[in-house]
Amino acid sequence: METFAFAPACELPVWPFTPPPELASTKIVRHPIVIVGAGPSGLTLACDLAQRGVHAVLLDEDDTVGVRGASSRGICYAQKSLEIFERLGICERIAAKGITWSFGRTFSGTQEVYNFNLQADSVSKQPPFINLQQFYVEWFLVERILELGLTDMRWKSRVTRVEPLSDGVRIKIETPAGRYTIEADRLIDATGANSPIRTQLGIETHSSRSTDRWCISDVRFQKPLPAERWTWVDAPFNEGRGVWQHLMADGVWRIDYQMPEDCDTARISQPEVAGARLREQLGPDVAFEFVWIGPYGYRDHLLDSFRHGHVFFIGDAAHVVSPFGARGGNSGIQDAANLGWKLALVAQGQAGDALLDSYDAERQPAAKQNLQVTSRSARFLAPRSPAEHTLRRAVVALAARHPFARALVNTGRMSVANDYPAAPQLPEGGRSVQNLPLRWADGRETTLMQLLAEGTQCIGLWSAPARTEARAAMDATVSLPLRLLAIGGDSGLPTLQADEKLTRHLGIHDAGGFVLIRPDAYRAATLPHATPDAMAAALRTALAHDTAP
Amino acid sequence: MITEPRIPDPDGFYAALLAAHEGLSEAQSADLNARLVLLLANQCGDQAVLLACIRAATEDPTTAPAP
Numbered sequence: 001m002e003t004f005a006f007a008p009a010c011e012l013p014v015w016p017f018t019p020p021p022e023l024a025s026t027k028i029v030r031h032p033i034v035i036v037g038a039g040p041s042g043l044t045l046a047c048d049l050a051q052r053g054v055h056a057v058l059l060d061e062d063d064t065v066g067v068r069g070a071s072s073r074g075i076c077y078a079q080k081s082l083e084i085f086e087r088l089g090i091c092e093r094i095a096a097k098g099i100t101w102s103f104g105r106t107f108s109g110t111q112e113v114y115n116f117n118l119q120a121d122s123v124s125k126q127p128p129f130i131n132l133q134q135f136y137v138e139w140f141l142v143e144r145i146l147e148l149g150l151t152d153m154r155w156k157s158r159v160t161r162v163e164p165l166s167d168g169v170r171i172k173i174e175t176p177a178g179r180y181t182i183e184a185d186r187l188i189d190a191t192g193a194n195s196p197i198r199t200q201l202g203i204e205t206h207s208s209r210s211t212d213r214w215c216i217s218d219v220r221f222q223k224p225l226p227a228e229r230w231t232w233v234d235a236p237f238n239e240g241r242g243v244w245q246h247l248m249a250d251g252v253w254r255i256d257y258q259m260p261e262d263c264d265t266a267r268i269s270q271p272e273v274a275g276a277r278l279r280e281q282l283g284p285d286v287a288f289e290f291v292w293i294g295p296y297g298y299r300d301h302l303l304d305s306f307r308h309g310h311v312f313f314i315g316d317a318a319h320v321v322s323p324f325g326a327r328g329g330n331s332g333i334q335d336a337a338n339l340g341w342k343l344a345l346v347a348q349g350q351a352g353d354a355l356l357d358s359y360d361a362e363r364q365p366a367a368k369q370n371l372q373v374t375s376r377s378a379r380f381l382a383p384r385s386p387a388e389h390t391l392r393r394a395v396v397a398l399a400a401r402h403p404f405a406r407a408l409v410n411t412g413r414m415s416v417a418n419d420y421p422a423a424p425q426l427p428e429g430g431r432s433v434q435n436l437p438l439r440w441a442d443g444r445e446t447t448l449m450q451l452l453a454e455g456t457q458c459i460g461l462w463s464a465p466a467r468t469e470a471r472a473a474m475d476a477t478v479s480l481p482l483r484l485l486a487i488g489g490d491s492g493l494p495t496l497q498a499d500e501k502l503t504r505h506l507g508i509h510d511a512g513g514f515v516l517i518r519p520d521a522y523r524a525a526t527l528p529h530a531t532p533d534a535m536a537a538a539l540r541t542a543l544a545h546d547t548a549p
Numbered sequence: 550m551i552t553e554p555r556i557p558d559p560d561g562f563y564a565a566l567l568a569a570h571e572g573l574s575e576a577q578s579a580d581l582n583a584r585l586v587l588l589l590a591n592q593c594g595d596q597a598v599l600l601a602c603i604r605a606a607t608e609d610p611t612t613a614p615a616p
Binding site: 387390391393394395397398402404405408 | 579583586
């Protein structure tokens with residue numbers, strides 16, 4: 001029997017536990033913002049706040065990144081996440097380390113039945129996707145947070161109890177040097193799928209567990225395959241079951257194999273068993289070494305509300321979906337970016353508590369949509385009855401010959417920046433604005449994310465306003481967090497060059513048209529013929545100034 | 550959903566449908582019907598009509614009860 005080798009373990013960074021001042025004192029210190037959990041969502045939030053100049057405490061029970069060693073976990077980072085990372089200053093690092101891709105192919109047996117090119121709909125500076133092992137993303141976020149120097153990072157600090165108070169939350173923490181208690185105006189739970197905070201507060205999760213079983217193999221080999229997302233509905237080298245194949249950093253491939261529902265999960269993850277599977281896939285002449293192997297059974301849950309008083313749930317603590325389409329980690333990163341600017345404006349006294357309610361009003365429906373989309377993919381991939389098998393066979397058979405049926409082949413609908421439903425703070429609903437390349441009137445290049453990286457304000461893009469109007473608009477919005485920019489014209493405002501791609505993406509058709517973009521790059525309002533008063537009113541609406549807390 | 554007759558030669562259509570199933574096993578017939586449903590659905594191409602047709606098919610009172 002062939003034996004299979006493991007690569008040497010990846011060296012993950014370790015950060016020191018520093019005893020916090022509270023340990024030596026009996027006085028309970030109150031912090032405005034405490035984040036629990038240094039995974040992708042908690043780290044993104046801490047980094048987003050720090051980038052905005054807002055201090056936070058970040059507690060994590062570990063002192064490194066990743067879990068279960070250097071397992072790859074979430075590997076596909078979607079354009080919206082990459083745009084957020086660009087704003088936070090780590091996207092270049094991620095792009096340099098990771099694998100950029102936009103093309104996906106789906107196979108049935110040995111035949112390609114469907115493909116897609118996500119680049120076709122993109123006007124962003126960021127690519128549709130970059131693949132990177134999750135621990136690298138966490139690693140880069142931690143280093144950026146340390147560089148920004150505003151976050152109180154507390155490693156080896158496990159939250160043992162939270163007590164909701166009338167005006168905040170009391171938090172009990174256990175460390176290697178003893179226990180202490182702090183209070184927070186607001187606590188953000190980013191502790192993941194098994195959140196002990198959520199459990200302790202007794203919040204219903206509506207969870208369900210799939211019977212579908214998978215085995216993940218992170219493996220390094222040399223075989224000239226394109227950097228594309230390849231999926232098989234029924235792979236000949238996996239006994240007619242599903243397979244995912246993706247390249248990540250360091251020449252490591254992530255391959256997910258669908259297993260029989262009644263499989264022995266320990267056995268399928270043994271190197272000899274996983275190795276035999278891979279040998280069949282790669283052929284006899286390709287040398288490979290494993291980096292990590294593990295079984296995987298997915299589940300889902302969704303909280304009814306992501307806000308409970310002074311406690312906010314983000315990422316997997318709030319929602320878990322099946323992995324097809326990369327809507328888990330990306331959704332958590334977007335939760336963080338949705339909440340970050342709102343917490344910042346509240347901390348800076350420029351918005352009230354009502355703005356924080358909009359986090360739940362926007363991200364809960366997004367998670368609900370992701371749950372629906374991923375559940376449909378999961379059901380296509382694991383038919384539940386003979387009738388479902390029959391229908392899927394029909395789809396796959398027709399897809400090989402007829403384009404219409406290719407749209408029904410569902411091996412995952414890739415993560416998008418979800419639209420937000422119409423709400424008091426978003427009368428037209430919200431839609432993400434991509435990271436458009438821009439050019440100042442004098443020819444200097446910039447991007448939307450560069451404009452949004454400075455401070456916390458909305459951006460108003462106004463097509464060729466008149467000078468008097470521009471001056472009046474500056475006066476009407478002087479006390480509000482707005483950076484007003486013109487597109488073309490001679491208004492005296494800082495001016496971007498008019499560009500057809502830009503105005504089409506923004507939905508501005510005529511001179512005088514105005515688009516209000518929030519700090520999370522969501523379009524809050526479109527005014528076809530803006531007036532200074534209407535502009536100020538749209539801004540107040542977007543910041544929930546008029547909503548009673 | 551249109552429920553008034555529209556098929557120009559109903560008997561001819563039905564005969565062709567039966568002919569297509571001739572000699573097939575139960576499983577092969579099920580596969581054929583599934584392919585046919587999908588092809589016809591795309592001819593219709595109207596989401597509301599498709600959902601109405603699914604509802605109408607589900608409501609058939611002669612369907613045998615689930616085992």
